[in-house]
Amino acid sequence: MAFSAAVSLEQGIPQLEAVLKQYFGHDGFRPGQREIVEQVLQGQDQLILMPTGGGKSLTYQLPALLLPGLTIVVSPLIALMQDQVERLQDNGIAATYVNSSLTPGQRTQREQAALQGRIKLLYVAPERLLSESFLPLLDQIQARVGLSLLAIDEAHCVSEWGHDFRPEYRQLARVRERYPGLPALALTATATERVRQDILSQLRLEDPHVHIASFNRPNLYYEVRAKHKDSYAELVHLLRQQPDAAVIIYCQSRKSVEFLSERLNRDGISALPYHAGLSGEQRAEHQSRFIRDDVPVLVATVAFGMGIGKPDVRAVIHYELPRNLEGYYQESGRAGRDSQTAQCILFFSPGDRAKVEYLITQKPDEQEQRIARQQLNQVMAYAESTTCRRRIQLSYFGETLQIGNCKNCDNCLRPLPLEDRTIHAQKFLSCVARCRERFGMRHIIDVLRGANTQQIRRHGHEKLSTYGIGQDQTVEEWQRLGRALLHQNLLEEATDGYSILKLNEGSWQVLRQQLQVQVAIPISAATPRLEESGPVQALDVDSEGLFQHLRALRKRLADDLGVPPYGVFPDTSLRAMAQQRPDSQTQFAQIPGVGTRKLEAYSAVFTQAIRAYCEAYDLPLGLMPELGRALGSGPIIGSTNTVASSPSLTQKLTLELYQQGLSLEEIAQQRQLKARTIADHLASLIEAGEISDLERLVSPDRHEVILATFKKLGSEALTPVRECLGEQYTYDEIRFVRALHHRSS
Incomplete structure (x- = not known):
């Protein structure tokens, strides 16, 4: 049977609003959704970037109802498949999944239903899709009822530059080769320009329509709080403000997760742990109890969340430093998927850096280590910055915040006091210039502080006029200043994994004394910001x-x-x-x-x-x-x-x-x-x-x-x-x- 993915405008388009209301209960499309659906119905390859909660799933679920044949949905996690299929079935849509959680009899029954044309959406993991037993099944489905669409969810997993890289995703091009006329829809909530290009290349999308929605989630309030001896009391206060609200708390290690969840329970806050050290049955039970509102708080490592569609999470709290900005955006984005006000709070201590750096040293590949260190620097800069949190996040994805003040982050609502650091900034930028813009921040700081390293001696940098002129500042203070210069666009950094510092026009304005540099007093030394977090949209x-x-x-x-x-x-x-x-x-x-x-x-x-x-x-x-x-x-x-x-x-x-x-x-x-x-x-x-x-x-x-x-x-x-x-x-x-x-x- 030939591919027949395209639907004529007369047949498909006029039905869209009626189908949207009948099956999904929505009176209208969100921005961009209708255009994407129309492109799907016309058989166009597409790359779709929409933030978490932005309505990505609907862009393939709705056209799957109108297209002849079967839509294959590639999904990386069992929990993600089950959640989406349950919701579709509850809306009266013929959807199912095939994964390792099924018995052989259940799997056969579902495969037969697909062969008989009784299923419109079939969810599978990339490993199963590419298996020797599953591809022949797809051949039979194609011959009998037809394949209409290949939807690839969490498409950032294709790229080694993405925060959830999975090698199996890079092999999905084999499916494109096997069914060359089958249109593909790649979807993700987070992808930098480099990751986008990797997705387009690896999946071999042909003349694709690329839709990049705004990464801005205006309903989310962002805040960074200094982590100190009273931070646990602050955390408990936050949780008791909304005792029944669903909250996710992220920690770096299993040990931290267990310790914090036990302590919260002793203090009368019902919480469950979630990490890779628990058995599969325990993780499934804890996740289920959280999703079903039996327990309001889940304390987790980053092992939790990718497959969770729970829309009413009212707060995501990072009690320890996240590993990269992309991961932080996705993890914090699990709050407020229902578009209602939610909080995203990061408890930050400079000492957390050492924990992440230890994890980085465990990576066997040197290139992976370089990428991870660059990403860690970006997270540190975010935590210490005095500029709009939302502006920093959007900039990471290549988007510019169109307003000067987002009015929904701590830095915009309650700015920290500033101090003039122009003199130190001039020393720093001068050292970058004298090192010929060929080195990263660590080497520049070593030169400024007069360190006696092999690299300094090899390049003769102990002879530079800037050698040793910064001994009055600690390494941490110089790092804070360097990151502030990057975020204020007074300095640039290479993005290829090698953290090479480059001067720009702003740098030269500082060096020529045409521009002052104001840097926030470190958050740990500033007056604690204990005001209530963000505006609250309350009912009467x-x-x-x-x-x-x-x-x-x-x-x-x-x-x-x-x-x-x-x-x-x-x-x-x-x-x-x-x-x-x-x-x-x-x-x-x-x-x-x-x-x-x-x-x-x-x-x-x-x-x-x-x-x-x-x-x-x-x-x-x-x-x-x-x-x-x-x-x-x-x-x-x-x-x-x-x-x-x-x-x-x-x-x-x-x-x-x-x-x-x-x-x-x-x-x-x-x-x-x-x-x-x-x-x-x-x-x-x-x-x-x-x-x-x-x-x-x-x-x-x-x-x-x-x-x-x-x-x-x-x-x-x-x-x-x-x-x-x-x-x-x-x-x-x-x-x-x-x-x-x-x-x-």
Whole structure:
């Protein structure tokens, strides 16, 4: 069978928004997503860079539904596959994975389903994809149902310059050779220019469309705190501020992870450790308990996180120094994937450098050591810098922050005091010049401090005028100054693994005394910054109470279903419910994240919970955004073009009894359900057009009075109408009238 990945514009493009809402519950695309999806449907190779939480997965999951045949998704971790497949299946999408966690029988069953065309997305690891047994299976799938797309997730693993290099990824070009017409989509959240070029070359992408989204995550607050004897108390204070919030704490070693998690538990904070020294069963259990909100805090090495899609992590805390900026960006980016405010805090001590340098010396390859040391220097510069944290991170990926102050990092919100270091900067830059811009920072500092090294003697640098003129400063102080010059763009560094320092125009302005150099007083010596971290986007008191009520309901449902709570709904959906308080199926359909599957599964239980809570605390219902005009002059407020879904099985049973002439109370008694549940069924059936005559539920004269009150108030909220009409009218009567006019509008 020939490849048929491309979909004509007439067939594919007009469906996009409808498919997006039906399967993913989103009303619109995020920036860049639609263009990428359109390119996929036209069979174009692509390289996609989007930050964590930016919506990469949707760019291949959605077109996979429209394309003929099977989409193969290359994914590096079992946890990552399982998480994504669970979410897809929960949205009614035919997806599965094949990996080592399956029994031979389970694997055969899934492979047969793919061969029979019953699967749209198949997740595999690169090792399995390239195995002698799996490639012939792909040949059969291609012959029977066709292959439509090769999606390569975590594509930075292709490059040895990436922070998670995996040699197997470099062999994926074999798949491109085997299926030369198969379009490929390479996706990653982090990649420098060098890594991007490596991906394009290694995967042999043909005339690719390259999409580079902004690496800026404006919802994340970045802060570096001095690490000292009271830092543990600060950490505990941070955790107790949000006792139920999901938090990841990263440490460098297994020993640190175990020690910190045990100490937190002794102090009443529920925490679990995660590191490579635990058994596979222990790691899986700890990860599962964290994802399912059984435990709020996970203390981990960098072994944790790559396969985690948990959207509601409210803080990522690095209690020890990360190894490189790229890894730090990805690890801290596991916070706030739901676009809500989150904190990224690094506890920094210059002494942590020695621990990382020890790990670097364990690398067998000299080139790898050079790269790692250069990356460590960049992390140290980030931690000690007084410039905007966000600006430094974006600059690392070749992006420029367009505003002067990000207003969401410690350096922008609470700048450290500065001191004039112009004289020392001139000495440093002069030494770089006299060494002919051929050496790295360590050698320059050795010359300044008058060291007697073999390299200095070999090059005759003990004869330079700058030799020994910097003995008044420690090595650490010179390193801090050198990194400050780099971040202020007053000095440059080669990017090929050899940390060679180069002068630029800014350097010469300092040397000519045309520019002063201001450097922050070291964070360990400055006044501790103990203010609350970053702006907090809080709900009002009433909405916050309902939000917590809905979180508890979500947890019960998730535990019953055996899925993570965010598999039911993410926090963003619950927050919208708490603020808008939907009171009907039509209103519930407008909540972000509610697609057709979730509308059928959850609208009744959540609207019932919202209604009960609002009645108990005397809160107004139906505070939906005004998407239309007042009732009587056009579409009812809050209505959309959403077509009500077909009645569920339980609603159909209620409908059958209603059509037999039973009253609401009689139906409730016969079905052994609450009258409120039956009323909810009837309202949904009215909206769906299954019940068109309200006379048995609401008398015509009362119907007219209720309708007139809706028009008078210009709102569809139930509570104001009930307050206007008085207690002689029931909430159910008002709901039924509104439901009928939802349908007719």
